Amino acid sequence: MRLLIATVAAVGFIGAAAAVTSAPEDGGSTVSAVKEASAPSRYRVVAVGQEGTCAVTKGEALSDRLAELYVERTCSTVMPGLEQARYWREASDGSVTFAKADGGAVLEFSVADGVAYETFRPHAPLVSLVAMR
Template identity: 40%
Template sequence: MGFLWHGALAAALVTTTLVGFRLDGSEATLANAAAIRNDGMPPAAERFRLSAGDRSCLVTKFDVSDTAARLTAEAACDDVMAGMSTVRSWQETPDGAVVLSDSRGAVLAEFAIADGAGYESFEPRLRPMSLVEAGG
């Protein structure tokens, strides 16, 4: 009888330990998620669809100020224009144009406000592109 009791006690201890480790992992995951949400980033970012011909990708605008913002782009943006996946900066000029640059500050493309919603590129001239808010 004592052997059975000791076996049940050992099984209960192992189960409690495993559940405890699992809870510790969940708490760590929750703590990391809270840290990500509370790191000063705005809760919502602006998303734009960058298109040229039948190719398109999403560009996400963060850290929005009056004239400058940080950008990230999908890898598919290289299909729209070579090197466009390296875009990291959105700079608005006083005349309303938008300049997209990489992390070194090299200008990748420049856009003017379009007749409709969004922007149309004027540089580079050989690769006309549009930049339209994608929503959600």
Template identity: 30%
Template sequence: MKMLMIASMAAIVASGLWAFASRQVQDGPDPIVVASIAKPNPQKTYSIANAAEHTSCLAQRGEKLSNRSLRFSAGPDCDLVWPGLSKARTWIETGDGMVVVGNAKGEAIITIAEGDGLAYEAIEPSDALLTMAVVD
């Protein structure tokens, strides 16, 4: 009886080891989906204000276009804030805290940097008294 018990235990252990060893490891992403974390909304709306002209408008920064650039769009009313701003199509992060807002050809319309508060401030052209603050 004792021998039968030892043989049964050995068979159980052996089958467990065989099942563990023969299990195939799956490569790739984990198939379990967790919906507890919402996907971030890539679009942000900015209020752009010109202190010298007392004008302002809204513009949107959208989805990623490349590693350091995002889609950008400003309405025709933004030309009253800064000439050519309605032609802005890209938001390019330079990696040093500055952002180049450029047209479809990649030419800079304005260059902004993080200000003292929550807003960006224009640094190029030097006569641009512009601030950009997130609205939403």
């Protein structure tokens, strides 16, 4: 019986070690693959002092730090001008810019506590992005 338990434990340990040390076939990082899989892609937009909320969706990646952005039509009532946003652009510090088709910024967000992101530009009204699961 002890031999059986030791064998099962050894096989489990070897399998776990192989899973941790193996690299993905595409040459990418296992950690980044897990991070990407768990990152939310849909966010609720909440503007302080404004009625209602709307949703935005981070779409398909166009490059390493640029993705399509889909904005609900009702977002123009929550934050006028938000309907112009076409791209989700990430900076190396984790900040996110909602950019227009010409690349100009509509809103700029920093990582926040308790919510996914909060605007730092423009300063008012404060707009939060809350991850939706």
